[in-house]
Amino acid sequence: MRLAIFAHTWLSDWNHGNAHFLRGLARALIARGHQVLALEGQPGHWGAWSLAQLFAEEPMMAASAIQEFRRLYPELKPEFFPCARHWPQVAEAWLKERLRDANVVLMHEWNEPELAAILAGLRRRLGFKLLLLDTHHRGFSQPEAIARFPLDEFDGVLAFGESLRQLYLTRFQVRRAWCFHEAADVSVFQPQPAESAAGADVVWIGNWGDEERTGQLREFLLMPAQRLPQYRFLAHGVRYPEWAQAEMRRHGIRYAGYLPNLRAMEVYGGARVSVHIPRQPYSGGLGGIPTIRVFEALACGIALLSSPWQDQEGLFEAGRDYWVARNGAEMTALLEELLTHDRQRRELARQGRETVLRRHTCQHRARELEAICAA
Numbered sequence: 001m002r003l004a005i006f007a008h009t010w011l012s013d014w015n016h017g018n019a020h021f022l023r024g025l026a027r028a029l030i031a032r033g034h035q036v037l038a039l040e041g042q043p044g045h046w047g048a049w050s051l052a053q054l055f056a057e058e059p060m061m062a063a064s065a066i067q068e069f070r071r072l073y074p075e076l077k078p079e080f081f082p083c084a085r086h087w088p089q090v091a092e093a094w095l096k097e098r099l100r101d102a103n104v105v106l107m108h109e110w111n112e113p114e115l116a117a118i119l120a121g122l123r124r125r126l127g128f129k130l131l132l133l134d135t136h137h138r139g140f141s142q143p144e145a146i147a148r149f150p151l152d153e154f155d156g157v158l159a160f161g162e163s164l165r166q167l168y169l170t171r172f173q174v175r176r177a178w179c180f181h182e183a184a185d186v187s188v189f190q191p192q193p194a195e196s197a198a199g200a201d202v203v204w205i206g207n208w209g210d211e212e213r214t215g216q217l218r219e220f221l222l223m224p225a226q227r228l229p230q231y232r233f234l235a236h237g238v239r240y241p242e243w244a245q246a247e248m249r250r251h252g253i254r255y256a257g258y259l260p261n262l263r264a265m266e267v268y269g270g271a272r273v274s275v276h277i278p279r280q281p282y283s284g285g286l287g288g289i290p291t292i293r294v295f296e297a298l299a300c301g302i303a304l305l306s307s308p309w310q311d312q313e314g315l316f317e318a319g320r321d322y323w324v325a326r327n328g329a330e331m332t333a334l335l336e337e338l339l340t341h342d343r344q345r346r347e348l349a350r351q352g353r354e355t356v357l358r359r360h361t362c363q364h365r366a367r368e369l370e371a372i373c374a375a
Contacts, residue, residue, distance in 0.1 A: 008110035013261035014054035024185025024362035065260040084114040113148035120153035161289030184299035191301035192269025199270025200234035219328035268300035288312030298352035
């Protein structure tokens with residue numbers, strides 16, 4: 001197949017966790033003999049917000065983060081397309097030329113509705129199949145944003161969970177939708193050398209975000225850190241306000257700021273347990289959808305302990321691939337149990353990684369996409 005994939009950005013992962021799966025999926029498709037054109041909007045206030053924020057917020061790390069992406073993914077050569085919102089005619093002419101031979105076009109949902117409108121028009125003229133790839137909670141939390149897409153012009157939706165797939169079929173009334181979970185790129189995300197003395201005992205990788213899980217972070221991360229002062233707690237992420245950083249310090253957590261996604265495996269390799277605290281939509285209306293952090297941690301072979309989250313779609317097995325704590329007190333107790341029982345901790349990590357390798361790699365998803373396109 002000749003595929004074109006429109007991402008918000010390929011180059012930056014700043015507040016853009018979907019970069020992992022998009023990069024890994026493209027790599028797997030190329031490895032299976034398909035041609036993949038990687039496209040992203042020109043950076044600026046009108047597009048590629050993640051890339052613009054990377055340079056604005058992390059000027060000392062931006063160049064090295066992008067260089068690392070280019071080193072690890074040499075087969076991906078992203079191209080910038082003109083802004084569809086400000087220069088629609090220029091964008092349409094440019095895209096018409098680039099998509100002339102495409103069989104399938106995937107547009108990730110973190111793109112402008114103006115781009116979706118142009119792609120819908122080109123679909124009618126050029127005859128490619130047009131699919132929306134949704135790996136976010138916006139369809140549930142901000143349905144008005146998704147409603148701005150001309151969904152009736154798309155051939156279908158790839159939704160990263162069954163609950164989101166049903167939402168597209170009922171609320172947005174799309175013609176067809178498939179469940180298309182995220183997965184780990186195990187060519188990059190894999191266990192690193194043994195636990196480092198310079199690392200941490202417990203690591204949390206995640207963004208503070210828009211206050212939708214502040215209470216959960218206090219209960220399942222800050223409180224256990226305060227009650228287990230003998231262990232080293234480390235946190236990475238972006239969009240942490242000053243007061244949140246200060247609160248972490250008061251509870252004994254070392255906040256280390258932005259972590260390029262392609263260095264996450266090093267951090268997991270230097271820790272013993274990873275904590276997962278889903279955003280509110282994934283423990284509520286979109287229950288059952290594991291975020292990319294679950295796949296990353298398990299692929300890297302670290303024991304995972306989660307705040308309440310019900311894997312309704314059976315991707316993993318709670319108690320075998322990861323543990324779940326029902327409240328902050330239980331999180332504290334389970335952390336201490338894993339940190340004091342090496343064999344138990346290592347077995348939990350082994351089983352989680354085994355499940356990823358057996359069922360949830362980007363190679364698995366590439367084959368699923370082939371089947372969807374064939375249908």
